[in-house]
Amino acid sequence: MRFRCLDYSAGALQYPPAHVSLKAIACGTFHNLTLATGDPLEEEDLEAASQASEDESSGESEEKPREKHGEDVEADVWNLQGGEECTQERIDFQLSFDKSESKSCSQRAFKIIFYEDRNFQGRHYECNSDSADLSPYFSRCNSIRVESDWWVIYERPNYMGYQYVLSRGEYPDYQRWMGFNDSIGSCRSYPHYRGGNYRMRIYERPDFGGQMMEFMDDCPAVYDCFRYRDIHSCQVMDGYWIFYEHPNYRGRQYFLRPGEYRRYGDWGGYNSTIGSFRRMRDF
Template sequence: MQNFFVRCNSIKVDSGCWVAYEKPNYSGYQYMLHKGEYPDYQHWAGFNDCIRSCRMIPPYAGNYRMKIFERSDFGGQNLELVEDCPNLHERFHTRDISSVNVMEGYWMLHEHPNYRGRQYFLRPGEYRRHNEWGSTSPTFGSLRRVTESN
């Protein structure tokens, strides 16, 4: 993508769910995009107009299940989730999530409550440290399941 344009002024998603990334090789800021039009970077909650890579999220119709942990390597208090959580601090009693085991479905972690701030896409798998999903900090405010409708 970087060979074709320097800035991304708008995006139109005709179908499916996509994650756009600020940097090449699926790194940097991450933005969840659903069907619709995004006339400028503020409409996709962007921090700038730079998009260098993107990936389609395969359609998924199964169950959703993940376990979040307070410390790296699956240590400390933990909580298993099967539904969206708009305020992690109220439910988990800490904002730190240092490791995650995604058993089923695709999820987005958000930096702040109510699905705001930086976004981090999680596929099924084990994430032993927060930097494995692209974050520089273990502090998060909310998380939600990735579905066609959100």
């Protein structure tokens, strides 16, 4: 729905500023109610509401325009769905509804909390979605709480640098997530894997060449199983996996989801050395 508030020739308001503001408020209120109820108006209802609003404005134009406050505003705000005046009680209800919805969404949405100091002290930032740049929110990170899902956090913005894979729990200092420093620049979330199967193939050479082995379970020492210390490519068929630079799940971490990785750079690796890997689960 649109209201013509500007004259076609000179760009001047057709109605007094106060009336134009009321139309904008009414449109916003109607928009919120429509989103909340999921019940949009039919086209004929919109035309009737628009005509009713214009009829009222033409009647008001005969009087001297004046600023409106308090009860005057209440009388001019329209319920566009039925052409009836909104009472202050209805307006208050809508405002309280919007606030309660916003509050409940914020309470249940955030999934990870970053703290600048150890033991969950200092300034903190609550995050509920992927973020390519966390630098505006904190300068360092020494402890983390993960409320739900799995998260991959990165040392630098744009998902670059060291990777750290975190499951739900508390991390009072960065050594707990095997961090190399207190720098966190970006993060991504992943829902828990609901499937029961994990399956991955690793290859001796790039582009799935050379010796190949298929795994369905954790591997604490790649050389003992594969007889090679390097993995140049892999295919993840089922589940999420984590590569580690050294045996026994130590060193740099690399997160892998289902897909093809033709070279070690595809999973963010600095070289092809992989000492261990395991399925991504709640550790």
